[in-house]
Amino acid sequence: MLGVQDIRLDQFRSNVLALANIGKVHNLPTVLTASYAEGPNGPLLPELFELFPDAPYIARPGWINAWEDPEFKAAVENTGRKKLIMAGVTTDVCLYFPVVSALAAGYDVYAVYDASGCWDMMSELTSCMRLAQAGAIVVNWAVIAAMLQWDWRRPVAEGTLKNVFGGHLPFYEWLASNQNFTKTQVAGTDEQ
Numbered sequence: 001m002l003g004v005q006d007i008r009l010d011q012f013r014s015n016v017l018a019l020a021n022i023g024k025v026h027n028l029p030t031v032l033t034a035s036y037a038e039g040p041n042g043p044l045l046p047e048l049f050e051l052f053p054d055a056p057y058i059a060r061p062g063w064i065n066a067w068e069d070p071e072f073k074a075a076v077e078n079t080g081r082k083k084l085i086m087a088g089v090t091t092d093v094c095l096y097f098p099v100v101s102a103l104a105a106g107y108d109v110y111a112v113y114d115a116s117g118c119w120d121m122m123s124e125l126t127s128c129m130r131l132a133q134a135g136a137i138v139v140n141w142a143v144i145a146a147m148l149q150w151d152w153r154r155p156v157a158e159g160t161l162k163n164v165f166g167g168h169l170p171f172y173e174w175l176a177s178n179q180n181f182t183k184t185q186v187a188g189t190d191e192q
Helices: 009-025 046-051 070-078 091-104 121-134 141-149 157-168 170-191
Strands: 032-035 057-060 083-086 108-112 137-139
Touching: 009 046, 009 141, 009 157, 057 070, 083 091, 091 108, 091 121, 108 141, 121 137, 137 141, 141 157
Parallel strands: 032 057, 083 108, 108 137
Antiparallel strands: none
16 A cells, blocks of 8 residues: 555545445445565555455465456456456556456456555556556446445435445535434424
8 A cells, every 4th residue: 555655545545445335335245355465565454354254355476467366366256246346556557457357358347546546646547547448437436336326215325325425525424414413403393
């Protein structure tokens, strides 16, 4: 994570955890992986293991492109999904390579740029353009949340609002609290 310089590290971490919480709220099959975690790349965030204790974790011995690891590829195939949501520490390497490989294998891929990062803003912008040119759907985590939520009347709405938007967008939590307070006040007025 330390190499990510196009976004503040606290915001980057929050974005990664927001995306993970979206997966948890919507019960999405999840595959975790890291390449050479004991080296300079470092380990995955511990919160990811806490959120997904039963998810397969593929400790790649050195492959930079996760898709080249047969165990990772098999774990993705075992999900049975043809649409993938992917993020990686770095957009230009950790995300780009497996996204392009998954696209070539026939998957539809949503590349989450704000749960990934780069050394600088120009690298991030050009990486997002390259991903789009390759056929990926380049989005932020809030778009993923909205696409999966689809309708605020769905039962998972409370989890999306509270755990995802409220937990990772402070202004949204304030808006939701204000709306709940207003509803309570209106309901109290109606009873009088």
